[in-house]
Amino acid sequence: MTEISRSAGVLLEALRAQRPLVQNITNFVSMDVAANALLAIGASPAMVHAPEETPEFLGFAGALVVNIGTLSAQWVESMHVAASSALAIGKPWALDPVGAGATSFRNHVIEHLIALKPALIRGNASEIMAVAKIAGVDVAAARPKGVDSANATAEAEGAAQALAARLGCVVAATGAVDFITDGTRAIRFANGSPLMERVTALGCALTGVCGAFLALEKDAFIATAAAIAIYGVAGEMAAEGAAGPGSFRVAFLDRLAAITPAEVAARLKVVA
């Protein structure tokens, strides 16, 4: 058993015992599945976004997750109030930069949010490279030469590491391979299933689950790696009996609720 699978098991049991409250400001598409993934794994989700109540609510929450999927000017204001409040009172918060790089409006929103010191930025490879560019990382220089480009995550590893170092946070680029780094430490997992990309908002829900682990564990690198390890193993197990994306989603929520530390330890594929 690797050290990370041991930590993941300990944190999974702590999560189910403590049921951390996670405040989510998330997109309309992911509202249902992100709340259900948090409930399934054992956390307590709250979808609260009004600026009038966020600072007060955040006082009770263990962590905040901000997801920019379905932006509008009003929601951007909610996100700023929430992230600023989290920074002010020292609550960890995670950013899911959905669609980073797609439009200048979106990039502008990200530029302001990353100045508010997220503990974690989680996205797919292309999103992480776009955020790194917004943060001033020379992404072209950070791109590896001669790497199998079928592995999208590998393309983003340099950008992720530079971004993490620059912002002093954890960055996770997830996909067929997941890469998690705090700029110094780094780890890669190869679990999950292609079906995870055929169900909407499972990436958003993963950032939500990372939020629950950030509420439990001060070392954001360990917290994030644990969350992603468990999520990937659960996805892989759920895919085994699924007939397609509909039944996969159902099985995945069942599995998040049932997964044990022993299963994570037995199945986690840490890759060099």
Add this chain to the structure above:
Amino acid sequence: MTEISRSAGVLLEALRAQRPLVQNITNFVSMDVAANALLAIGASPAMVHAPEETPEFLGFAGALVVNIGTLSAQWVESMHVAASSALAIGKPWALDPVGAGATSFRNHVIEHLIALKPALIRGNASEIMAVAKIAGVDVAAARPKGVDSANATAEAEGAAQALAARLGCVVAATGAVDFITDGTRAIRFANGSPLMERVTALGCALTGVCGAFLALEKDAFIATAAAIAIYGVAGEMAAEGAAGPGSFRVAFLDRLAAITPAEVAARLKVVA
């Protein structure tokens, strides 16, 4: 067969024959499952919230449900216009005070809404106690002494009864035990399943279903008790074959569509 299970059966058949139109102003998390629960049981849901059309739309609807889960200033305005319209034209409306007590913003919204004479307030024990406090009930005095505190609903019964009497409406505190009262009459059920709390927004969806019964039955105590009885029995039956929260949600919607008056009568646990 108890009188309430007889009423529940009659109303269930009436609902399926008449397909009452229920206008819902609900939170983003519950939009999908609340609409699906209403469709499954046989009602016709409409998620309409624009102040520009609510008064006109409510003319066709049988009842209105207002759920404050994901608040914002604009949605608060929608809720006020809708509840005021319902009051003005005499349509029954139900309030789901999600997160009552969590923030002063939320409490303020509730204070204004309960002045608009809801026919029903449905929440969990903690929400009902918070609403009672907002309404001026002495909740500490209403709390029972020496009661098994593992039964959260029991803690809220006194507050629920005082709240119902003060506002002249029906109050339902639901959980492992459900308590429904109009201030004079009261009834308790002990159906359902712990899995119902592992799926997001099933409480919100229950308030939606209560709305459908309020559209059919003028006695809001009978309407609410019937809705909660059927919902709890459906949940209990659905849980029997479920592998976790994902498959439970699927089975629950199937069961709401299939449940019969005879099943409700055979399984309803009315507790003293």
Add this chain to the structure above:
Amino acid sequence: MTEISRSAGVLLEALRAQRPLVQNITNFVSMDVAANALLAIGASPAMVHAPEETPEFLGFAGALVVNIGTLSAQWVESMHVAASSALAIGKPWALDPVGAGATSFRNHVIEHLIALKPALIRGNASEIMAVAKIAGVDVAAARPKGVDSANATAEAEGAAQALAARLGCVVAATGAVDFITDGTRAIRFANGSPLMERVTALGCALTGVCGAFLALEKDAFIATAAAIAIYGVAGEMAAEGAAGPGSFRVAFLDRLAAITPAEVAARLKVVA
């Protein structure tokens, strides 16, 4: 094999190869299931509505879908900006006029949107008749005499044809029978299942899927007929093993992902 089932098969394979990006401005209820239906069939959905980014985003998208289910003044503005942008840059866009005829606010929104030249308007029979009336069609005169009124679509055929001719677009009235026309050509299908009306937003999701086909095929009549043919056959196949609306939704998403051109050809019921 009919010509339309041949086209549907060719387009289905093209869709899975090309994964067209479809921008959706849709209602809160359908966000999850519309995105999941698009992912299941093989397209790439994006729920983007901010006026600040829509014109830029639409440059990458293959088509736009506008669904007016959960209206508010702000979303109306988003819809106008998006449809105007689509018109300006020549991207096909589809309108789903949810609740047409229910309120004057809703009718007013539709009146402005249909002036922006949608490639497709898809709704149920009552919605299509309401849109036709808004567009100035004499709906009473267009209603057939002596037709079996249990077939709601038949009532709307004349209105659909006149609406399509007047606006120069494709109009689809879907239900137990689906009727698709561009004012000159017309086709009817009789697949699907009554369970499709017991799951919320499957009509909305169909308009989303039509958008994916509009992105692939310039002839909007062929694109729409192909999408509706595949969707109806998938629904019919999914219903065969379903125990109710919950399991039907799961099976339907599985089936959208698995359905083959041969299955569409074997099962499509084109009716005279």
